[in-house]
Amino acid sequence: QSALTQPRSVSGSPGQSVTISCTGTSSDVGGYISVSWYQQHPGKAPKLMIYDVTKRPSGVPDRFSGSKSGNTASLTISGLQAEDEADYHCCSYAGSYTLVFGGGTKLTVL
Amino acid sequence: QVQLVESGGGVVQPGRSLRLSCAASGFTFSSYGMHWVRQAPGKGLEWVAVIWDDGSTKYYADSVKGRFTFSRDNSNNTLYLQMNSLRAEDTAVYYCARDLSSKYFDSWGQGTLVTVSS
Numbered sequence: 466q467s468a469l470t471q472p473r474s475v476s477g478s479p480g481q482s483v484t485i486s487c488t489g490t491s492s493d494v495g496g497y498i499s500v501s502w503y504q505q506h507p508g509k510a511p512k513l514m515i516y517d518v519t520k521r522p523s524g525v526p527d528r529f530s531g532s533k534s535g536n537t538a539s540l541t542i543s544g545l546q547a548e549d550e551a552d553y554h555c556c557s558y559a560g561s562y563t564l565v566f567g568g569g570t571k572l573t574v575l
Numbered sequence: 576q577v578q579l580v581e582s583g584g585g586v587v588q589p590g591r592s593l594r595l596s597c598a599a600s601g602f603t604f605s606s607y608g609m610h611w612v613r614q615a616p617g618k619g620l621e622w623v624a625v626i627w628d629d630g631s632t633k634y635y636a637d638s639v640k641g642r643f644t645f646s647r648d649n650s651n652n653t654l655y656l657q658m659n660s661l662r663a664e665d666t667a668v669y670y671c672a673r674d675l676s677s678k679y680f681d682s683w684g685q686g687t688l689v690t691v692s693s
Binding site: 468471499501503505509510511512513516517522554556558561562563564565566567568569 | 610612618619620621622625632634636670675676677678679680681683684685686
């Protein structure tokens, strides 16, 4: 159950797009269509933003999109807004009903 | 609306025990699997354990297996996490979260802080 690999930080200006990567192995990210992404503002609980690699829960803006290629999943946020500044965590199913998270990425909106 | 409220956190010495609770409301508790997820200070999230809707099956992260026990009381809409043989590395905010499709967390509590220190 090794953690997935995410960049520690990314940044972008309002209106731009940013992509956050999440790299695992064939035993987790690459082996299942079961990647999710969570947004977490400082001192707050995480919020589900993407599940099943590409699906958005009701209420999540379509500026947020997910994808996967091989052992790497990605979260893309287009039309960056100030309120998007937060930590983003990826998570993957890892078999045998276990789950593994990435280390989290801090998004700064310049 | 869905509400999850954790309690029971605090400061505990290494090797001692602590029991966390999570009170659920706003949904049919007995129809959902539930998880515990933790976050060490300044670190990422770590999945801890899952329990199925009827409490019959549980799975744990290797880091807590054999030390933590996850249980639920569907008559009182409450989850419990019994944590034994606590270590400094168990220091974290512990969140309970509702399960979606056995792989995701669609609602979260606000968390309770556990500090393991002598």
